[in-house]
Amino acid sequence: MAAPILRIENVSKRYGKKDVLKGASLDVNKGDLKILIGPSGAGKSTLLQCINFLVKPDEGRIWLDGQEVRYAHKRDLYAYRQKVGMIFQDFNLFDHLNALENVRIGMVKVRGMGKAEAGERAVMELERVGLKDHMQKYPAQLSGGQKQRVSIARALAMDPRVMLLDEPTSALDPELIGEVHAVIRDLGNNGMTMIMATHQISFASSLASEIIFMEDGRILERGTPDNIFNHAENARTREFCSKITELYGER
Amino acid sequence: MPESLIAIGDALPYLLRGSLVTLVVVVGAMGLGLVLGVPLAVGQVYGHPALRRVIAVYVWFFRGIPLLVLLFLFYFGLCTALDINLSAFTVAIIVLGLISSAYQSQIFRGAILSLPEGQFKAARALGMSDLKAISAIILPQALRLSIPGWSNEYSILLKDSAVTYALGVAEIMARAHFVATRTYQQLPLYFAAGVIFLILTWVGTKGLRLLEEKVRIPGYSTHGL
Numbered sequence: 001m002a003a004p005i006l007r008i009e010n011v012s013k014r015y016g017k018k019d020v021l022k023g024a025s026l027d028v029n030k031g032d033l034k035i036l037i038g039p040s041g042a043g044k045s046t047l048l049q050c051i052n053f054l055v056k057p058d059e060g061r062i063w064l065d066g067q068e069v070r071y072a073h074k075r076d077l078y079a080y081r082q083k084v085g086m087i088f089q090d091f092n093l094f095d096h097l098n099a100l101e102n103v104r105i106g107m108v109k110v111r112g113m114g115k116a117e118a119g120e121r122a123v124m125e126l127e128r129v130g131l132k133d134h135m136q137k138y139p140a141q142l143s144g145g146q147k148q149r150v151s152i153a154r155a156l157a158m159d160p161r162v163m164l165l166d167e168p169t170s171a172l173d174p175e176l177i178g179e180v181h182a183v184i185r186d187l188g189n190n191g192m193t194m195i196m197a198t199h200q201i202s203f204a205s206s207l208a209s210e211i212i213f214m215e216d217g218r219i220l221e222r223g224t225p226d227n228i229f230n231h232a233e234n235a236r237t238r239e240f241c242s243k244i245t246e247l248y249g250e251r
Numbered sequence: 252m253p254e255s256l257i258a259i260g261d262a263l264p265y266l267l268r269g270s271l272v273t274l275v276v277v278v279g280a281m282g283l284g285l286v287l288g289v290p291l292a293v294g295q296v297y298g299h300p301a302l303r304r305v306i307a308v309y310v311w312f313f314r315g316i317p318l319l320v321l322l323f324l325f326y327f328g329l330c331t332a333l334d335i336n337l338s339a340f341t342v343a344i345i346v347l348g349l350i351s352s353a354y355q356s357q358i359f360r361g362a363i364l365s366l367p368e369g370q371f372k373a374a375r376a377l378g379m380s381d382l383k384a385i386s387a388i389i390l391p392q393a394l395r396l397s398i399p400g401w402s403n404e405y406s407i408l409l410k411d412s413a414v415t416y417a418l419g420v421a422e423i424m425a426r427a428h429f430v431a432t433r434t435y436q437q438l439p440l441y442f443a444a445g446v447i448f449l450i451l452t453w454v455g456t457k458g459l460r461l462l463e464e465k466v467r468i469p470g471y472s473t474h475g476l
Contacts, residue, residue, distance in 0.1 A: 054372055074380065082378035092369035096392045096468050106377040109387050140470025151373075158377060 003066055005030045005193055006162050011050050011060030013043075020046045021057070022217040028162065028195060033188050035204040036197040037228075038214035039240065044197040045089075047214070048164045051195070052084045053077060064161065082110060085155030085163040089170050091147040093139040093154070099126060099146075100135040103154045111158070118157075125153035129183050145176030149183055156187075163187070165196035201244055205229055213237045255439035262430045262440060269426035270447050276343050276412045276422060281355075281405060283348025288355030289394075293385055295356065296363050306356070313353035318414050321346050326418050339418035347415070351408055358400035362393035395466050402459040406452050413448070423447055 004027040013021040021043045028034055036044040049055040051062065053071045062069045064083060070076045093102050100122050107118035126135050129149040139147055148168055155163060168184065169177040181203050188194065188207055198204055204211060205225035212222045213234070221234045229245075232238045295306045313321070326342045329335070337345075366389060374384035416425035427444035431437045467473050 052376060054376060078378045078380060080378075081376060084376075086373070086376035088369060088373065090367075090369055092367070092373035094370060094373070094388050094392075096388075096395070098469075105387060106379075109383050110378040138469040140468065154377070 002029065004028055004063075005032075005065060006051075006195075007063040008047075008051060009061045009063075011047065011057045011062070013046050013050055013055060014058050020217050021050065023060070024214075024217075024219050026195075026212070026219075028193060030193055031191045032193055032209045033207050034195045035208040035211050035225075036195065036214055037199070037201065037204065037211060037240070037244070038220075041216075042214040043217040044214055045166050046217075048086075048166045048195065048197060051164055052081050052086055054086070078110070082106075082158050083161045085158060085160035087148070087151055087155060087163065087165040087168045089167040091139070091144070091151045091171070093142075093147050093151055095139050098136050098138050099131060099142065099150045099153075102139070102150055103157050106154060106158050121157055122153070125157045126150070128156070128186075129153045130179070143176060144172045145179045148172065148180045152180075152183055152187075161193065163192055163194045165194060165198070167197050167199070169198065169200060199244055199248055201229065201241070201248055213240065215240070255436060258430075258434055258436035259439045259443045262427075262434075262443065265430065266423060266426050266440075266443060266447060269421060269423040270451060272340070272420065273409070273412050273422040274451070276340070276347065276415060276420065277405070277408050279344040280347035280351050280408055280412070283344065284351030284355045284404070284408075287348070287352035288359055289390065291352060291356035292359035292363060292393075293390075295360050297381060297385065310353040310356060313350045318346075318350065318411055319417060321350065322415060322418055339415070339420050343412070343415035343418060343420045347408060347411060350411075351404060354404055354407075355397075355401070358397050358404065359393055361400070362396040363389055365396060366392055392468075395463075395468065398459055398463040398466075402456045405455045405459065409451055409455065410448065 006028040008024065008026040008028075010023045010025055011021060012019065012023050024043070024047050026034065036047065038044055046055055050057040050060070053069075056071070064080060069080050071080070094105065097105060100119065103122035103125055104115070104118045107113040107121060108115055113121075123132060123135065126132050129152055131146060131149055131153070134142065134146060139150075142150065165184070169180050172180065177200065181200070184194070184196070185207060208225050210222055211225050211228040213220050213228060213232075215236055221228065221232060221237045228237060229241050232241060291306050291309070294302050298306070322343070325346050326339060330337055330342065370388055370392065371384055374388040375381070379387065412422060413424040415422060416428065419425065423444050427440045431440040434440075463473050
């Protein structure tokens with residue numbers, strides 16, 4: 001078996017006296033779509049943010065392409081973050097820039113590309129997420145689904161090796177979820193490696209290579225969608241899955 | 252009555268040259284305040300705790316001492332003690348600018364803190380250094396939000412600049428006073444000085460309002476809800 005593209009070992013995070021993440025480990029292979037599920041406060045978001053060091057873990061090590069990330073070295077950290085795309089629940093588009101400029105700015109400011117070249121690439125990425133006609137619009141003029149697709153294009157423009165998606169559809173109206181899911185599905189079909197926290201389990205079970213159930217800062221159980229959703233060993237996993245199925249529909 | 256009109260008419264060119272001096276002092280001080288105020292605000296929000304404390308003391312110092320005291324302290328005190336040869340005009344710009352930087356830093360700090368946390372996070376997630384994220388993402392938004400507060404700062408500075416007459420800066424107030432005491436036409440001359448200040452306030456705040464509209468981010472209103 002090939003070496004994992006991303007290796008996370010024993011990552012922990014403490015806020016004051018509260019352990020929000022208690023030693024999470026994860027191997028992600030090329031093309032994997034790992035889905036994190038679990039109640040809020042389980043540590044899903046903290047784990048994702050620890051993976052690109054937006055939250056500095058107290059313990060743990062991370063390797064990308066077999067190289068350990070030396071996150072104390074700023075240059076290494078910035079280079080690593082370019083290779084790890086991040087999608088946020090509330091989009092976090094840059095409000096003063098239009099869609100095109102949002103996608104372009106990372107290439108210009110971080111990768112040092114020229115504006116024209118970066119602009120061409122940005123148009124391409126916006127086309128890929130179906131928003132070429134909206135590239136002059138500002139975030140305040142876009143719908144939630146469109147904003148999230150711009151943010152995906154912004155991440156893709158950096159040529160990430162891995163994408164982290166933190167509940168990308170949780171802030172969206174139900175009828176807008178589909179368009180974002182379509183883009184993510186497309187990414188998966190093209191071999192993008194992803195770790196995604198979500199409550200959309202019908203989407204998760206149709207695409208995930210592995211479901212990871214987290215609770216109380218720990219990974220409690222992991223397995224194929226069928227294993228987790230239908231034959232979970234842990235009683236808490238079963239309870240959570242049945243609740244979430246009730247809420248978010250049949251799989 | 253015609254006598255007072257004549258007094259104003261005679262003094263007007265002299266007073267208007269004074270308003271030019273006033274404007275240069277105010278614009279210079281605002282510029283200096285901007286150039287110093289932005290890094291002060293950034294330091295206070297993102298800086299090391301020790302740096303934040305130093306900046307807090309700086310802000311406390313320049314906001315806490317009356318303008319007249321600072322003007323005398325710098326001009327008659329420091330310049331004499333250190334044997335620095337600066338004109339009253341230059342000292343006026345520097346002192347008003349330092350004071351303004353303290354006030355402006357708090358305008359910018361408030362604007363930076365009002366931005367959603369996710370803006371900085373998303374910038375860092377793209378691989379930007381803190382400095383790049385601040386200059387490319389945070390400041391362009393924060394400075395836009397600072398314009399209404401800045402308009403306040405302009406009108407306060409404009410009026411404060413009259414105090415520099417105490418150093419002998421030949422601005423509006425100094426000239427009005429000079430003519431008034433010579434011609435005994437106090438009422439018309441101080442009235443004229445007041446009107447010039449009113450006009451300058453109006454022009455400046457109107458200009459900043461136009462700037463605010465010009466740099467407005469599409470999809471946002473500057474006219475209230």
